[in-house]
Amino acid sequence: MYRYILKRVLLLIPVLLSVIFVVFFIMSLTPTDAAEVILGNDGTPESLARLRQELGLDKPLLVQYVNYVRNLLKGDMGTSYRSGLSISEQIFDKLPNTMILACSAVLIAVLIGIPAGIISAKKQYTAFDNTVTFVALIGAAVPGFWMGLMGVLLFSVKLGWLPAARMGKTLPLLLKSLILPAFTVSTNTCAMITRQTRSSMLEVIKQDYIDTARSKGVKESVVTFRHMLSNALIPIITVIGLQIGVLLGGSVITENVFAWPGIGKYVVDSITNRDTPAVLGCVVVISVLFSLANLCVDLLYAFVDPRIKSQYSK
């Protein structure tokens, strides 16, 4: 098992190196000239050339790549072309905000989605099930920003209960400002978790071991959780893990709608500012988080399903 974990962590290294290379290559294709971005209109041809040399932009792409990775290992992602601030500091400033948003959204989605999916499956084809299936379909289909805007219209503009934008500074204000964006982000995730829970529960419900469990005379709640849910968990965990991975990359649209100072907003701002190293830094961090989320899911499998665990230890 530990060898398996180690192997998986080591495997992350080539994955990340390739991701960085691809991003590097794509960025080099854009016609943005960093020196022009930094100096703006005041740049003379000589000063521009000098700056390019200082930044190492005149070197071949591969050399730039190696230099970037070498700096990255020291935790240095360069400085922003616009603000001149350290990019790693900027990112780690914003990352917690995104994490708060992502984690609360996933928490909401899990707390609503899993029970809804379970009840729906156990009462298949009843009015409750049909309603849940319909609502989940809408939740999966409606774009997040529309939900967000509608929420703002209703709860901020009309009712005035919740702030329309910006993150609160104190804990109560923070929680209050979190409600709208968190529910907005969780809509899609919640719909996906509900649908996945329902379908994998339906798969498990008709298995023979459920009859065995019932024939022992155990309570229906025990049958549901100990025997059904624990067997239905693998696909549910997969969906949750993927969603955490995606959301940790910042919900670009929601963060912009609610002016939430997270990494999603930062990446959009950096793109509009043509701030290449900032964008690159964001992509690197996002891909690390995404890979880690996936790794966690894979490791969780082993705890949920002994059959998978025995494959890992081989």
Added chain:
Amino acid sequence: MGTLLEIKDLVIHFEMDDGVVHALNGVDLTIHEGETLGLVGETGAGKTTLAKGIMGLTPRPPGKIKSGEILYEDRNLLTLNDQEIREIRGRHISMIFQDPMTSLNPVMTVGDQIAEVIETHDRISKQDARRKAEEMMEMVGISCERYPEYAHQFSGGMKQRIVIAIALACNPKLLIADEPTTALDVTIQAQVLEMMSRLKSTRNTAMLLITHDLGIVAQNCDHVAILYAGKVIEYGTVRQVFKQHLHPYTKGLLGSIPSLIEDVERLTSIEGLMPDPVNLPQGCAFSPRCAHAMERCFCEAPPLYLMEDGHSVRCFLCEHSSKEA
């Protein structure tokens, strides 16, 4: 021997979109304390439906219990509430399902699955339940060191032993075994059956042994009931049914087992197929395949005729030899 379980006129249908499956159409059956009753029938005859019906595990929907009573120690199991039926399951009546490969929970240790039924019914601590579960494992011939292992680490025969340990852990009065050995290979079959009958006789457990293997019936059962299209068409002691069978269907069934002693030219098998339970024929369900069918067999369903010696048959041919006649 006292009566343990009495089924009266049990009718179970499955209401599907494309028609009603008449799985059980008025089953009457009695199981005595400590005896083994064999239930024999072709595939689709309704054997599993009957077994699950007794356990209160008929899937509803689509299943529907149209009428009947299942009397266990004078209580009708069909009218019990959820909690009362849970107290019966596992403690008084337990069941072994058809396929051992899929009857164990894959993510729970086998030991815990045995201990679970003990904890449910006996008011004892977790450690005591574990100790008792380990004893049960030893009793079915599996080392208790394997308590923390999972179903995928066991062979089919061993899984069935675990299932048997679960079923017998609380000393039930009735064990329903739905084709307990069909999925196992022949040598293991014999071992498992031998173990089951040993355990059942030491504990005086009655057993409803469902099978379509007449050899198993001959070796293990006291009484036999033959089920055809959801009705019992012949019931009697093993001797009566094997030596003095009265129903043409039973005769056909027995004719289809190869015999080593008698030198038969070729095996007789019954012409045709069991009728589709969605469209049962009017009259006797066996009439379309019966060589002795008379005109009335096609329009009138025969009742169960009881003979002097307790043997009973659902066939007009026996009308005159029955007790009432």
